[in-house]
Amino acid sequence: MQPPEVEYIRDQIANHVAEFTTLESGDLFDSGLIRFLPYDEAATIQERAIAVPFDIPIPKSQEEPYKVRFNDTDLTLWNRITPPSDNSWRAIPDGSAPLWYTNRFGSLIPAWNLFGNLFYLLTFGEEKESSQKDLHGRFAASFSPRAKYGLLEIPAFNEAVAALVGACAGLRDSGQPAFNIDGLIGPPVISLSHDCDILRGNDIWTQAVRLVRIFRPLVKMRLPGISNSWWIMRNAVAPRAFYFDNATGMIDLERCFGYRSTFYMLNGRSGRFGARSGLAVIPELLKEIPPEWDIGVHYNYDTFLNDERFSAQMEQLQEVTDSDIVVGRAHYLRFDPEKSFSFLQKHGISIDESSGYSDMIGYRNGIAGCFQVYDTVLKRPLEIWELPMTIMDTTLVRQYGPESITRFSQLLYHLSRVGGALSVSFHPGQFFNPEHKQMLGVYHRMLIECRQTGALAKTARSHVDSIA
Amino acid sequence: MEIRLIADGEEELCNKFHNRLYNDNRTMHQWRWEFVFNNYDRRPIPYAVVVDNGEIVGTQAFIPIRMIDEDGCYWTAKSEETLVDPDYRGKRLFERMYRLLFNYANEHELAHIWGFTPATRAFERLGFSIPAQTEQIFVPFSNKSIPVMMSKSLHGGKKNLADKLKIAAIRSGCLLAQTASSLKIAYTKRRTIDGLDIRTWHRPDEQTDHLCRRFIRQWGGTTIYRDAEYLQWRLFDNPYVKSVVRALYYRDELLGWVAFTMGDDGMGYLVDLMTAVDDSGYGAEDLIRLLLLEAVIGTRNMGATGIRGWRINNHPFDRLICSVAKGIGFYHIKRGHAVVLYPCQAGAKRGVTGGFDDWFVSRVYTEGVLG
Known part of the structure; x- marks a missing residue:
C-alpha cells in the first residue's frame, strides 16, 4: 500500500498521459517501469526501472533552476537531488545539468525532486506557506518564490511527465531514457x-470610471482625457x-x-x-x-x-x-x-x-x-x-x-x-x-x-x- | 526529367517544394484537404509533377469541382499549384505538365478548366481565355482595411511629403467612406423582414442541393454545385479558415445562405451568397439585403477591419448582389485578378460555353487560403 500522496500523484500523471500523449496510461504504470519509493530504497534498485523518490522534502528557499535540452525544447528543473552515495550512479545527459541518474542495471532516478515539486505545486504549497495577500485577498504571482527565477511560465508537471514518457519509451526500446519523443506527444x-x-x-460603474478618467489627469496638471467622453456617449447610444x-x-x-x-x-x-x-x-x-x-x-x-x-x-x-x-x-x-x-x-x-x-x-x-x-x-x-x-x-x-x-x-x-x-x-x-x-x-x-x-x-x- | 502524375509517397515532397518556393508553412493536412479529401473520389488525383533526380522541380494540379446548369451536374477543374523551380524556368515545364493534365481532363470528362491568376501570359499560350477580372465589393470598418485592399503597408519605410499627403488623403477618404457606410448599414438594420428565421449552421443543410437547382431555374447559367457534401468540405472542414454560415428559412424551407469569414489579414471575407425564392413570396432583393447585412454585422463583430466580396461578371444574380450591396454601404472597386478559362472537349459537347457571363462566381471558388 502506497501513501495516499503517491496514489494521488500517480493518478494525475496517468490522467495527463492519457490526455496529452499517444501512450495509454497503462503503458507507463502497468508495466511496472515506474516505481515510487523512499529515497533509500530507490538508491538500491538494481533493475531496469524508474525509481521516483517520494520522501525528499522541499527546501525552505527556492533553489536556482537549470535547463536540460529535451525533444527540441528545454526542460527547466529545480530542487536538484544528489545521486546515491555509492559511485555506481552517473548523470544523464551530464553532471552539470542532469535529467536522470542511472546505474549499470539501467535503473533511473530523476535528478530533481520530481515527486516533491509536483505535489507541492498541485497542493498550493507556495501559497499555503505564505501570508502575503493583495488588496483583494489574492496570492499574487509576484509573491511566488518561483517568480524570482522566472519559473512561473514553466509547466513543471508537463515537463516531468514528458521526461517520464521519454524514459519509459527509451528503457523499453533501447535501455536508455529517450530525449526525443516525437510521435509520443499529442497536439497541444x-x-x-x-x-x-x-x-x-452603459452601466453606471463603467460610465463613472470613464468620467473619472476624463478629469483624473488634471490632478497631475495634464490635459483631461477627453476621449473618454466619446466612449461614454457611444455606449449610452449603443x-x-x-x-x-x-x-x-x-x-x-x-x-x-x-x-x-x-x-x-x-x-x-x-x-x-x-x-x-x-x-x-x-x-x-x-x-x-x-x-x-x-x-x-x-x-x-x-x-x-x-x-x-x-x-x-x-x-x-x-x-x-x-x-x-x-x-x-x-x-x-x-x-x-x-x-x-x-x-x-x-x-x-x-x-x-x-x-x-x-x-x-x-x-x-x-x-x-x-x-x-x-x-x-x-x-x-x-x-x-x-x-x-x-x-x-x-x-x-x-x-x-x-x-x-x-x-x-x-x-x-x-x-x-x-x-x-x-x-x-x-x-x-x-x-x-x-x-x-x-x-x-x-x-x-x-x-x-x-x-x-x-x-x-x-x-x-x-x-x-x-x-x- | 520525368513529367507524370504524382505517385504514392510524393505528397510530402510536393508540399515541401511549395513551402520552399513560397516560404510558406502549409501543413500536410492542408495539402491533403485541398487535393485528396475533396469530393472528387476518382483516382489518380490530377496532380502533375516534374521530377529531376528524385527532386520535385515543378507542380501543376487540378481541384475537380462539380458545377450545375440547366442540364444537371458536371465536373470542371480549378487550376491550382502552378509552380516551377526558378532554376528550371524556360524549359516549358508548365506547358508539358498541362499537356498531361489536358489529357486527364478529356479522359475524365472535365468540362472546363478555370482559375484566377495575375500571371496570364503562360495560360494564354496554352489556349486559355481571359473572360473577366475579379472586382471587389467592399465596406471599410476602419482605416486599417485600406492597406489590405491596396496590398501594401502604410507604415514603415521613409516617406516624403507627397507620400505623407497621400496617406493622409487615403485615411480621410476612408473615414468618410466608413461613415457613409455605417449610416447606410444602420438605416438598413431597421428594415428587417418579419417571418424569416435566420439560423447559423453547424453543418450544411441537406436542402442546399435543392436550392442550387432552384437557383439555376431562377437565375439561369451555371455555378458550383453546392450540395451538403461540397459545403462541408469547402466551408466547414477547411483547415485554412472555416466560414460562418447564416441561412434564411421560411417555415423550415431554406431560402438562401451567406458564408463569411475573417482572413489572417484581419479583413472579413464574403465567401458565398445564394438565394432562390420559391413560394415564400419574399423578393430576392430583400433576402440578399438581409444576408449581406448578416455578413457585415457578423464580420464587424468579429473585429474585422472591413469586408470584401467579389463582383465578377454580368450574371443577373451577381449584378443584383452588387446593386443591393451598394445600397447598404458597399463600394464597388475595380481591382482584382484575371479569370482564366479553358473549354475542354466535354464542355464543348455540353454546349455550356455560352460565355463567362453565364457563370455565377463568388469567393467560394477560391477553394481555401483566401477563404
Whole structure:
C-alpha cells in the first residue's frame, strides 16, 4: 500500500498521459517501469526501472533552476537531488545539468525532486506557506518564490511527465531514457474561456470610471482625457457595442478556427466589483451561445466563501439556463486554496478555473492541463477538478507588450513538445474594443498561432469529461 | 526529367517544394484537404509533377469541382499549384505538365478548366481565355482595411511629403467612406423582414442541393454545385479558415445562405451568397439585403477591419448582389485578378460555353487560403 500522496500523484500523471500523449496510461504504470519509493530504497534498485523518490522534502528557499535540452525544447528543473552515495550512479545527459541518474542495471532516478515539486505545486504549497495577500485577498504571482527565477511560465508537471514518457519509451526500446519523443506527444490543447463581467457598456460603474478618467489627469496638471467622453456617449447610444456584440463576434471567430470555448456568466449583486450588467441581458446572450460551447458561472465578488450569496447567485443563473452549471471561475480570481474547493464542491461546482494570476501570466500550479484537487488535511482527492488559468488577456499584453503574441506562441510551442493545455481567458470587452487599442486583434492573432501549431480546442468541461 | 502524375509517397515532397518556393508553412493536412479529401473520389488525383533526380522541380494540379446548369451536374477543374523551380524556368515545364493534365481532363470528362491568376501570359499560350477580372465589393470598418485592399503597408519605410499627403488623403477618404457606410448599414438594420428565421449552421443543410437547382431555374447559367457534401468540405472542414454560415428559412424551407469569414489579414471575407425564392413570396432583393447585412454585422463583430466580396461578371444574380450591396454601404472597386478559362472537349459537347457571363462566381471558388 502506497501513501495516499503517491496514489494521488500517480493518478494525475496517468490522467495527463492519457490526455496529452499517444501512450495509454497503462503503458507507463502497468508495466511496472515506474516505481515510487523512499529515497533509500530507490538508491538500491538494481533493475531496469524508474525509481521516483517520494520522501525528499522541499527546501525552505527556492533553489536556482537549470535547463536540460529535451525533444527540441528545454526542460527547466529545480530542487536538484544528489545521486546515491555509492559511485555506481552517473548523470544523464551530464553532471552539470542532469535529467536522470542511472546505474549499470539501467535503473533511473530523476535528478530533481520530481515527486516533491509536483505535489507541492498541485497542493498550493507556495501559497499555503505564505501570508502575503493583495488588496483583494489574492496570492499574487509576484509573491511566488518561483517568480524570482522566472519559473512561473514553466509547466513543471508537463515537463516531468514528458521526461517520464521519454524514459519509459527509451528503457523499453533501447535501455536508455529517450530525449526525443516525437510521435509520443499529442497536439497541444487550447482551453478558451470568456468572463462576461460587462455585457452592456452603459452601466453606471463603467460610465463613472470613464468620467473619472476624463478629469483624473488634471490632478497631475495634464490635459483631461477627453476621449473618454466619446466612449461614454457611444455606449449610452449603443450599450451592447463592443461588449455583448463582441461576445457573439468571439463565437463566430472561434467557429472560423473550429474552436469552442466556455462563457462564464457574472450575475448576482451589482456594484463596482459585482455584476455590472445585471441579469436581464444574460438570457439574451445564452440564446446566442451554441450548444457545443459551455456555460459556467463567474462567482461574484461578494460570494467568496459565503454560502448564502453563492447559493443565491447559482439559483438565479440556473433559472435562466437549461444546462447544468458545474463549471466556474471566480470574479477577480478571489480564491482560497484551503477553503474554496470544498466550498465550491458543496455548491455543485465540479470544475473550476480560478487558479491563475491577475498580475502575471503563469502556471500557478505548475501544470498546463487539469488536475483533481487534493485535500492535504483529509489526505484524499476531492470530487472537484481544477484547470488553472494560465493567460489573461490584459495581463499578457501588459507584461509582454508588442511581444505578446511571440510569447504566447513560445508557450504553445513548448506544449507541443511536452504535451499539455494552455488555458486562456479573454473578456468580451477586451476582444475588439477601440477603447482598449492595445488589445485590438490580439485574440485573433492568438487563434492564428493556435492553428499554426496544430492546437486543438477543449473546454474545461470537456477535459474532465474525457478523463472521466 | 520525368513529367507524370504524382505517385504514392510524393505528397510530402510536393508540399515541401511549395513551402520552399513560397516560404510558406502549409501543413500536410492542408495539402491533403485541398487535393485528396475533396469530393472528387476518382483516382489518380490530377496532380502533375516534374521530377529531376528524385527532386520535385515543378507542380501543376487540378481541384475537380462539380458545377450545375440547366442540364444537371458536371465536373470542371480549378487550376491550382502552378509552380516551377526558378532554376528550371524556360524549359516549358508548365506547358508539358498541362499537356498531361489536358489529357486527364478529356479522359475524365472535365468540362472546363478555370482559375484566377495575375500571371496570364503562360495560360494564354496554352489556349486559355481571359473572360473577366475579379472586382471587389467592399465596406471599410476602419482605416486599417485600406492597406489590405491596396496590398501594401502604410507604415514603415521613409516617406516624403507627397507620400505623407497621400496617406493622409487615403485615411480621410476612408473615414468618410466608413461613415457613409455605417449610416447606410444602420438605416438598413431597421428594415428587417418579419417571418424569416435566420439560423447559423453547424453543418450544411441537406436542402442546399435543392436550392442550387432552384437557383439555376431562377437565375439561369451555371455555378458550383453546392450540395451538403461540397459545403462541408469547402466551408466547414477547411483547415485554412472555416466560414460562418447564416441561412434564411421560411417555415423550415431554406431560402438562401451567406458564408463569411475573417482572413489572417484581419479583413472579413464574403465567401458565398445564394438565394432562390420559391413560394415564400419574399423578393430576392430583400433576402440578399438581409444576408449581406448578416455578413457585415457578423464580420464587424468579429473585429474585422472591413469586408470584401467579389463582383465578377454580368450574371443577373451577381449584378443584383452588387446593386443591393451598394445600397447598404458597399463600394464597388475595380481591382482584382484575371479569370482564366479553358473549354475542354466535354464542355464543348455540353454546349455550356455560352460565355463567362453565364457563370455565377463568388469567393467560394477560391477553394481555401483566401477563404
